[in-house]
């Protein structure tokens with residue numbers, strides 16, 4: 001497969017579905033690279049994801065046309081698209097929810113130079129906390145990928161850290177993410193705001209707000225989390 005033009009070709013194939021390439025890198029000899037299509041350790045990875053809720057209208061239309069409601073519809077939709085793109089480009093598609101989990105966030109930090117916010121979600125200089133990864137493409141060849149530019153980590157300059165003050169059960173703190181406290185609150189009597197409008201801490205972040213997911217999209221993700 002010709003490496004030149006590949007990235008432009010992939011971007012073109014993904015954009016009609018609201019998906020974008022989120023950078024990538026060539027694995028080093030010191031990396032434990034997952035196997036590519038050939039079964040040998042992959043040489044390169046490109047991440048596929050979203051900025052804001054751009055895939056949502058495409059996903060919603062697809063969902064209406066499905067005869068049954070899948071257990072993980074967004075994953076199923078993503079697989080349909082990204083598997084196709086992988087086949088066309090000689091790559092192996094892998095997914096964030098595949099087990100054992102692949103280190104998507106570590107890959108993303110390397111691919112786009114991002115760092116984690118206090119919430120664990122990576123902070124993007126433009127999209128803030130409103131972005132995600134839907135899959136990755138593993139290649140058996142090296143790709144002409146440039147290293148990311150140095151990114152200004154917005155959390156460093158954020159004085160008040162409102163993201164650590166919005167949660168009624170203080171689920172995010174320096175001690176990490178209190179998963180069980182969050183889950184119990186979201187499922188409980190007083191979790192209505194989180195269930196309908198999404199995580200209060202995430203919504204308190206002042207950055208990238210034009211990319212914030214609409215309430216209905218956040219409710220969809222929260223329902224999946226609380227299931």
Ligand code: B12
Pocket residue numbers: 095096097101102103104105106107119120121122123129131132133134177179182199202221222225
């Ligand atoms: C398991 C998991 C969780 C667990 C966390 C358990 C834990 N303490 O590790 C739970 C269920 C709590 C969780 C919740 C959420 N998650 Co989550 N999660 C994952 C998943 C599937 C695997 C993580 C992992 O173990 N990776 C394996 C290790 C080896 O890889 P890694 O890159 O080193 O992993 C890093 C993360 O695990 C991170 N981390 C550790 N704890 C937590 C907790 C949270 C909340 C987050 C975001 C990250 C995080 O630190 C690790 C070191 O860098 C990843 C996808 C993936 N494959 O990485 C998504 C992922 C990290 N989650 C993500 C998100 C957005 C969330 C939510 C914020 C939103 C949602 N999906 O509903 C929620 C939080 C709920 C809320 N209050 O709103 C995104 C983050 C994207 C980004 N922009 O950075 C990912 C990458 C999925 C995706 N499709 O994009 N998640």
